[in-house]
């Protein structure tokens with residue numbers, strides 16, 4: 001009887017240690033898939049781009065940073081559209097409240113943003129002017145109201161001349177103009193995750 005108990009304990013312990021080894025292995029594999037230090041910077045007013053940022057984070061790991069301004073945009077949609085149009089016309093770069101510590105330690109920087117006025121939103125222009133991403137992999141992702149990326153991905157390339165800018169990801173998000181705020185939720189969120197994973201494999205961030 002005592003032998004039987006000892007035998008069971010030994011079997012139990014070896015199963016447990018097997019599990020923890022498998023866990024370590026899978027964590028190591030996750031890190032191996034990029035082998036790099038990942039930063040995910042995103043701008044999101046109504047949380048659609050944030051939903052994609054969270055999916056990327058869940059699958060590729062890394063540090064998330066939401067871009068916030070020293071002076072936030074107005075609550076009112078039309079007032080924001082007007083302010084963004086003025087900023088784009090004058091080249092004004094709104095000062096950022098968000099500070100990224102030690103940007104140099106990151107090798108891979110995902111940058112997420114909605115399309116605003118068919119352009120890269122001014123806060124993301126501020127970010128790319130303020131931080132030097134030379135030598136890093138820069139990976140854009142976008143949500144939009146149904147009109148696509150406009151010139152945003154091209155502007156990312158222009159503002160990161162010494163980075164390797166990989167193929168970006170885009171998906172339809174909300175349409176604040178029509179009262180649709182967060183749209184990437186439920187089934188749409190699940191579908192978006194499938195598409196994000198496919199894209200991360202294509203650009204070799206995931207195996």
Ligand SMILES: Cc1cc2nc3c(=O)[nH]c(=O)nc-3n(C[C@H](O)[C@H](O)[C@H](O)COP(=O)(O)O)c2cc1C
Pocket residue numbers: 043044045046047048049050077080081084113114115116117118119143144145146147148172173174175176181182
């Ligand atoms: C100021 C402003 C301008 C926008 N301009 C466009 C546009 O030019 N084209 C488009 O497809 N969607 C446009 N949209 C819609 C957003 O791109 C879309 O709702 C996006 O999913 C919002 O992302 P977020 O929830 O992360 O803020 C605009 C939204 C705002 C607030």
